[in-house]
Amino acid sequence: MSTAEASGPAAEASGPAADLTGTRLDPVRQPGYRAGPVIHWIRFLCSELSLIFLRWRNLALLAVLAAIPVLIGVALKLSASPAGGGSGQGPAFIGQVAGNGVFLALLSLTVLLTLVLPLVVAVVAGDSVAGEAGHGTLRYLLAIPAGRTRLLGIKYVAVVIFCLAACGVVTAMSLAMGAALFPVGPVTLLSGTTISLGAGLLRLVFVTLYVAGAMAALAAIGLAVSTLTEHPIGAIAAVLVLALASEVTDSVPQFAVVHPYLPTHWWLSFDALLRSPIAWPELLHGLTSFGIYVIIFGAIAWARFTTADVTS
Amino acid sequence: MSAGYRGAGQRDEISFGNLGAEPLPDKISQAAGGASPAIATSGLSKRFRGGQLAVDSIDLAVSRGCVYGFLGPNGSGKTTTIRMLLGLVQPTSGDQELLGVSMPAGANTVLSRVGSLVEGPAFYSQLSGKANLARYDAADRTADRRTAEARISAALDRVGLLSAARKHYRAYSLGMKQRLAIAAGLLGPRELLILDEPTNGLDPQGTREVRGLIREIAAGGTTVFVSSHLLAEVEQICSHVGVMRTGKLVFQGTLEQLRGRGATRILVRTAQPARAAEVLAGLGLQDVQAGQDEASAQLGEQPPEEVCAQLVHAGVPVAGLATPRPSLEDLFVQLTGEGFDVDG
Known part of the structure; x- marks a missing residue:
């Protein structure tokens, strides 16, 4: 009743404001209108996704991700023709590609995970909140009000979808190149068993999802860092430095004690999916590690973002 | 409303x-x-x-x-x-x-x-x-x-x-x-x-x-x-x-x-500013000033027409009477201070 009273001036006005008022009934006073928060959530998410995916910078990053498997494929084709398979040097899977194009996807993911994929994810995740703050659009989003927790949730979901897209682009492009340049057939797993091409492709989908999960954990770190600053470049650099420092630490045997706790340690454990039976302990270790990173850094981002003064 | x-x-x-x-x-x-x-x-x-x-x-x-x-x-x-x-x-x-x-x-x-x-x-x-x-x-x-x-x-x-x-x-x-x-x-x-x-x-x-x-x-x-x-x-x-x-x-x-808020002044243009100032002071007005050919004072609660009548009654030749109010800008500056970086 008091809200109906309060609505007086706006609702009864016959001035120019009424033209606007007339175009919709005010939802605040419409009982039951809020029944569809999911629809509003999806609408906001779509808006967020279109901002991410229609941005030239992000499209260029995806193009780079698509180009690298092509380069690797061509390079392998040129070098592998006379000599046959590799001789144990270089990244994992490099020897198998010439025999089966499906392995190009695994090789590409392995190569890109060292730098390019984390870079791409760091750019989008680090930019997520800091970019809005830097542009000043954050204050308008919050005054709308988008809701701080809701905005953060949407941002994270959108970045995770971008991670999926990034990994998907690598896998899809590698498969296309692999099929074009090399023979494709039943897949011989790391444990020596051979499975059909269909089953092999299914495993590849799981590998892609696993890598996307690893990137989603990195994205949670990126989101947290992003809430700490209004300079997107700073946030992006910080995330990348963190990822690289973790990789370096992971490669130093003297630090073996901390290795399992490093955010990057389990990234390449997707080879657990390429054994028969699947090496579940290692796989679950990896997934648990990602989940814990998402929870910890999600909580940091939330705690920071819901209490911070927005002065940008 | x-x-x-x-x-x-x-x-x-x-x-x-x-x-x-x-x-x-x-x-x-x-x-x-x-x-x-x-x-x-x-x-x-x-x-x-x-x-x-x-x-x-x-x-x-x-x-x-x-x-x-x-x-x-x-x-x-x-x-x-x-x-x-x-x-x-x-x-x-x-x-x-x-x-x-x-x-x-x-x-x-x-x-x-x-x-x-x-x-x-x-x-x-x-x-x-x-x-x-x-x-x-x-x-x-x-x-x-x-x-x-x-x-x-x-x-x-x-x-x-x-x-x-x-x-x-x-x-x-x-x-x-x-x-x-x-x-x-x-x-x-x-x-x-x-x-x-x-x-x-x-x-x-x-x-x-x-x-x-x-x-x-x-x-x-x-x-x-x-x-x-x-x-x-x-x-x-x-x-x-x-x-x-x-x-x-x-x-x-x-x-x-x-x-x-701005205190309104009354300004009397006259050939006898000293005499006018006396009358204004006699009426109990504050801050009376006498110039070359004018006298002024804070008007306070006095109606200006009353002051004018008193001046004429006292034999002051009133050539002009004005009650200038301070401009909003003056008031604003009064409230917020003058010059740059007023209060550090």
């Missing part, structure tokens, strides 16, 4: 009868007919982490339907106050209510009824004006997707940007950007519009347009809270003013009350 309010032109006809010299929040809300005030704060303060007290215990009282000018020099705490009102910055202490809802706790429910422009426009430069409004509309959980198109067009039309709707934001002129920001505040029905320096950076034409728009919005019954450091602007559109100085609210009331 206030729906017919049309800004400066009718300023004098509006009477807030029971509004005393010291306006109190409850008095103002009574004047507005019992509805909760548009903005009410008590003891609102903000101390930033550096220790700087940006806003020092202010009690704002903005009644419904008025156009409230929030004045103060740059750095006096206007923007910080507005950021607190919108829930962007947490107050260090004090309470605040928007449209009767406690902030910042009620931010998610009340802010959808409040349109705002904070510290200049901010949009996505790669998007068109229309896409920018669609973006902000999508973030509003109370906005209906089905009417978005119509509401966006209406808002753009309202600020005269419909023809530039598909142009990239980065190609907009400063005035267009400012108007787009106002359009963003008009995407839904608003009961309160908070505009921080809406004419900042605009050319005279743009300033006029924005002023006209504010009057029009206010005429529709929306309460408008507009901050500015431009006195002339406030004078033309506002019914009420609050004046900030280094974080403190040093005046709040109607524009008339602000004018009334």
Whole structure:
């Protein structure tokens, strides 16, 4: 009743404001209108996704991700023709590609995970909140009000979808190149068993999802860092430095004690999916590690973002 | 009661009868007919982490339907106050209510009824004006997707940007950007519009347009809270003013009350200034001064025609009589201090 009273001036006005008022009934006073928060959530998410995916910078990053498997494929084709398979040097899977194009996807993911994929994810995740703050659009989003927790949730979901897209682009492009340049057939797993091409492709989908999960954990770190600053470049650099420092630490045997706790340690454990039976302990270790990173850094981002003064 | 309010032109006809010299929040809300005030704060303060007290215990009282000018020099705490009102910055202490809802706790429910422009426009430069409004509309959980198109067009039309709707934001002129920001505040029905320096950076034409728009919005019954450091602007559109100085609210009331604050002097042009000064002093007027061919004094509560009669009665040849009031600018400077960086 008091809200109906309060609505007086706006609702009864016959001035120019009424033209606007007339175009919709005010939802605040419409009982039951809020029944569809999911629809509003999806609408906001779509808006967020279109901002991410229609941005030239992000499209260029995806193009780079698509180009690298092509380069690797061509390079392998040129070098592998006379000599046959590799001789144990270089990244994992490099020897198998010439025999089966499906392995190009695994090789590409392995190569890109060292730098390019984390870079791409760091750019989008680090930019997520800091970019809005830097542009000043954050204050308008919050005054709308988008809701701080809701905005953060949407941002994270959108970045995770971008991670999926990034990994998907690598896998899809590698498969296309692999099929074009090399023979494709039943897949011989790391444990020596051979499975059909269909089953092999299914495993590849799981590998892609696993890598996307690893990137989603990195994205949670990126989101947290992003809430700490209004300079997107700073946030992006910080995330990348963190990822690289973790990789370096992971490669130093003297630090073996901390290795399992490093955010990057389990990234390449997707080879657990390429054994028969699947090496579940290692796989679950990896997934648990990602989940814990998402929870910890999600909580940091939330705690920071819901209490911070927005002065940008 | 206030729906017919049309800004400066009718300023004098509006009477807030029971509004005393010291306006109190409850008095103002009574004047507005019992509805909760548009903005009410008590003891609102903000101390930033550096220790700087940006806003020092202010009690704002903005009644419904008025156009409230929030004045103060740059750095006096206007923007910080507005950021607190919108829930962007947490107050260090004090309470605040928007449209009767406690902030910042009620931010998610009340802010959808409040349109705002904070510290200049901010949009996505790669998007068109229309896409920018669609973006902000999508973030509003109370906005209906089905009417978005119509509401966006209406808002753009309202600020005269419909023809530039598909142009990239980065190609907009400063005035267009400012108007787009106002359009963003008009995407839904608003009961309160908070505009921080809406004419900042605009050319005279743009300033006029924005002023006209504010009057029009206010005429529709929306309460408008507009901050500015431009006195002339406030004078033309506002019914009420609050004046900030280094974080403190040093005046709040109607524009008339602000004018009334200035002590009016009486100025007598005469060939016998000394004699006139004697008469003025005899009438009990303060601060009597005698010049070459004029005498002046603080008028106080004396009716000027009475003083004139006394002067004539005493045989002073009165060649001219004037009661100049101090300009608003003088009053403003009196309240906020002179020169740059007044209070450090």
